[in-house]
Amino acid sequence: MEELLAALQQKKIVVQVDEDIKDLIPGFLANRQQDIVNLQRALAAGDFQSIQFIAHGLKGSGAGYGFDFISQLGRRLEEAAKSKQETLVKQLIDLLPVYLQRIELQN
DSSP states (O other), rough: OOOHHHHHHHHHEEOOGGGGGGGGGGHHHHHHHHHHHHHHHHHHHHHHHHHHHHHHHHHHHTTTTTTTHHHHHHHHHHHHHTOOOOOHHHHHEEEEEEEHEEEEEOO
């Protein structure tokens, strides 16, 4: 958790975007916004299996688009959901919108 919090200490988080996929980034980020909604709903329902599923997707897709933080968050969130650590799951979910608000894309 500490490494994730450390990454959010900056007001702007610069992410290098590969020219080959730059057109895909807006859709990718919009999908992460939807993930936040789905994660919050799943947490409210105590549906840790759905959280695990979404987190696994975050873990697998983030780095491929240049968003290593999303992959790291997904890995931690998946682990926390597997062991039904509700408080940690909530804390991790709450980090995603903070990260998304602070990213600045660079080509």
